[in-house]
Structure formats: structure tokens, C-alpha cells
Amino acid sequence: MPLQTSVRASKKPLRLDDEVRFLRSWIEKPLHMGAVMPSGRLLARTMAQYVDPHGTGPVIELGPGTGAITNALVQHGIDQKRLVLVEYNPGFCALLRDRYPQAKVVQGDAYRLRDTLWNVLGMPASAVVSGLPLVTKPMLTRMKLVRDAFAAMAPNAPFVQFTYSVVPPIPKSLPGVTTEASERIWMNLPPARVWVYRKP
């Protein structure tokens, strides 16, 4: 069997292939993508560490793309069956269905979260992990997203978001919301920080 065929049969993410897919999508829709390449491993691991692998509720990932953070969530011990992956791009959805056959892949708009998740969740989510390029959206749209996400989550569950920006993507002093941030991850290109907002 040729090497290329056997590597593909393993369904393991190939970083270079994913970078090419990502770049193509960025050329077509730069604002939608918000980045020219997938998140690096350290950033993805940092995102995943805020999610409790022993929880029982669904873990919703918004904008999973080629699955860089999805992979870190699975490596962190989160059962694929708990994953609900909300992705706009149909090509990425097909890739995610192939790579994570036990996860629920929902092709839809994360900024219309109530409609998109209607009838999808059986119980409140344990976490929402977002790779959406939030800063390309007006603040009102970002706030609506967090409000809709909180409505789908259990109390104290984390909404985890990374940003390349030096300021938080969501204000850090929302009434009743506990906020924390990671160190800046200089190893990522571009450097990023993870912000976590816990539902009251």
C-alpha cells in the first residue's frame, strides 16, 4: 500500500493538510476565518484544560474548523460522544464527521445559537469552547452570543474563548460572571490569550 494511502486511512489530522485547507478558506472568507492557520498545540491544550473531563453534560465547540481544539479536548479525556461541534463551513463539517464519528457535528451559525442548537442538547452543557473570530463582530453580537451560550449551560460552566487581541473579547466585569485569563501564549502564531467566563 502506498505510504500516502496508509497515512490517510488512519484519519489522524495532518497538520500540513489542515494548514492548506485553512489557508484556502481564509482566502475565500477572511473575516469568517479570522486566522490563516489552525491554532497551535499549546493554545489548543490551554483551551481544553478549562473543561472538566469528568463532567457528564455536552461540551459545545463553536467554530472547530479542522479540529485543532477538538483534538486537544479528546486528548484531555473528553468523550467524543459529549462533543457538539458547531461549524459554518460544510467542508470542515465533513472533515470533522470523518475524524470524530461519535461527536455531533452541527452545520450552522454559532451567532444564532438558540436556533442552531434547538433540539440538539439533551441537558445543560458543561462547557462552551469557542474558536470563533469574535473580534470581527460588533460588541452587541458578541454579548448576544455569550448570553445565548449561558442559556444553554449549567451554572458555573465555563465559556472559553481565545483571542489574538490584547484586550478581552468580552468585557471582563459582567454582573455575576467570574472571569479569568491565561498567560499570553507566545508560542502560538500569532500569540494568543485564553479568556474564561463562568456562568453565574
Ligand SMILES: C[S@@+](CC[C@H](N)C(=O)[O-])C[C@H]1O[C@@H](n2cnc3c(N)ncnc32)[C@H](O)[C@@H]1O
Ligand atoms: C479562527 S478559525 C478557528 C478554527 C479552530 N477552532 C482552530 O482553533 O484552529 C474560526 C472558525 O470559525 C468558523 N466560523 C466562523 N463563523 C462562524 C459561525 N458564524 N458559525 C459557526 N462557525 C463559524 C470558521 O469556519 C472557522 O472554522
